[in-house]
Amino acid sequence: METKNFLRMKEGDGEFSYAQNSTLQGRILDQVSKPLIKYAIRSLLSNDNNTHFLEIFNVADLGCGVGSSPISFISYVIDTINEIYKDLKLDNSQVPKINMWMNDLPSNDFKLLFQNLKKLEESKGDDCITSCLFMGVYGSFYNRLFPQNFLHLVHSNYALHWLSRVPPSIYNESRRSKNNGKMIVCETSPREVVKAYRAQFHKDFSQFLECRSCEIVSNGYMVLTIVGSPSMVPHHPCSARLLCKVMDNLVSKRLIKEEKAKSFDLPLHYPSKEEIESTIKKEGSFTIEKLETLYDCFAKEINDIEAKAISSANSIRASIEVLVCYHFGEHICDLFFDELVRVTIQHFYNEPNASVELFNIVVMLRRKID
Numbered sequence: 001m002e003t004k005n006f007l008r009m010k011e012g013d014g015e016f017s018y019a020q021n022s023t024l025q026g027r028i029l030d031q032v033s034k035p036l037i038k039y040a041i042r043s044l045l046s047n048d049n050n051t052h053f054l055e056i057f058n059v060a061d062l063g064c065g066v067g068s069s070p071i072s073f074i075s076y077v078i079d080t081i082n083e084i085y086k087d088l089k090l091d092n093s094q095v096p097k098i099n100m101w102m103n104d105l106p107s108n109d110f111k112l113l114f115q116n117l118k119k120l121e122e123s124k125g126d127d128c129i130t131s132c133l134f135m136g137v138y139g140s141f142y143n144r145l146f147p148q149n150f151l152h153l154v155h156s157n158y159a160l161h162w163l164s165r166v167p168p169s170i171y172n173e174s175r176r177s178k179n180n181g182k183m184i185v186c187e188t189s190p191r192e193v194v195k196a197y198r199a200q201f202h203k204d205f206s207q208f209l210e211c212r213s214c215e216i217v218s219n220g221y222m223v224l225t226i227v228g229s230p231s232m233v234p235h236h237p238c239s240a241r242l243l244c245k246v247m248d249n250l251v252s253k254r255l256i257k258e259e260k261a262k263s264f265d266l267p268l269h270y271p272s273k274e275e276i277e278s279t280i281k282k283e284g285s286f287t288i289e290k291l292e293t294l295y296d297c298f299a300k301e302i303n304d305i306e307a308k309a310i311s312s313a314n315s316i317r318a319s320i321e322v323l324v325c326y327h328f329g330e331h332i333c334d335l336f337f338d339e340l341v342r343v344t345i346q347h348f349y350n351e352p353n354a355s356v357e358l359f360n361i362v363v364m365l366r367r368k369i370d
């Protein structure tokens with residue numbers, strides 16, 4: 001089944017919600033993406049491009065989700081444009097209007113997103129000379145979402161490692177997964193499964209680039225942050241190892257049927273920098289202006305081991321709870337994530353300097369001139 005029909009981060013702003021458990025995503029945006037976004041905006045609005053009197057500046061956040069990251073992104077774009085035009089001492093009529101297009105799948109918590117946007121709008125005082133319109137755009141970013149030659153800047157944070165589907169070739173005729181009930185690629189995954197996930201990423205990311213190449217103006221920019229792997233050698237982030245252990249434990253305790261475990265796989269792939277670069281080069285519409293990588297971990301700010309483990313487990317839960325409940329049933333949800341907390345606490349006690357780490361790849365692309 002296609003991911004667009006069932007994927008959604010945990011809605012609302014409760015204890016397990018995505019909004020309350022996405023600090024890491026915001027940190028990567030602050031540390032790595034924002035300087036690139038500023039560079040892109042300055043370049044697009046500079047004299048050289050002769051776009052001083054651009055009337056409308058179209059910006060899209062693809063897979064925007066909900067919580068602090070999309071708000072922080074929008075706020076940053078507004079402040080940066082404001083700053084540029086104040087420096088230039090232009091009057092209001094010469095400042096472009098910002099159209100901010102917020103995209104995600106239809107099941108995203110757009111209601112909370114727009115409530116937060118309203119608060120942001122109210123917080124921007126009279127000092128703000130740019131005016132901004134916010135629009136929600138539902139649909140998969142693996143399809144066309146906007147008209148031809150429309151967007152100036154595209155951003156996507158922590159979304160492109162979600163594939164459009166689990167690669168169909170990992171299932172045999174009786175719908176059993178060749179990944180042996182591990183739900184995510186890990187040490188014991190057969191080579192064939194690893195290859196199938198890689199091929200699916202290549203296909204999806206190529207499609208993403210093709211769609212954006214139609215929608216982005218010549219010389220327009222994209223800043224993409226993708227959770228990835230540090231090398232082409234299959235890499236198993238700690239979160240994947242913890243999830244595999246949870247599944248093993250629940251099957252051996254007979255809380256989950258082996259059959260059921262063997263038909264559950266997450267549509268997630270952590271590409272290497274080489275996979276990303278080669279797909280961009282092959283597709284051919286964009287140049288790579290910058291590529292940066294950075295390790296970071298969940299709950300970095302917490303010292304207490306158990307609190308750190310619970311927070312790390314909650315961050316994983318916020319992203320996959322809906323998928324787990326959908327497959328195994330609501331009654332398994334708390335059991336599953338209580339086990340994840342136990343396994344994570346154990347992991348922190350076993351390895352004194354342990355963390356639940358992610359490898360982040362941030363790439364800035366520029367649309368070639370047609």
Ligand SMILES: C[S@@+](CC[C@H](N)C(=O)[O-])C[C@H]1O[C@@H](n2cnc3c(N)ncnc32)[C@H](O)[C@@H]1O
Nearest residue numbers: 025063064065069104105140141157158159162
């Ligand atoms: C981990 S969240 C990231 C949210 C936000 N960008 C952030 O930085 O916190 C991934 C988001 O990507 C969205 N997503 C995944 N696949 C998508 C697709 N094909 N089209 C649009 N959105 C997608 C999910 O619904 C989810 O909201």
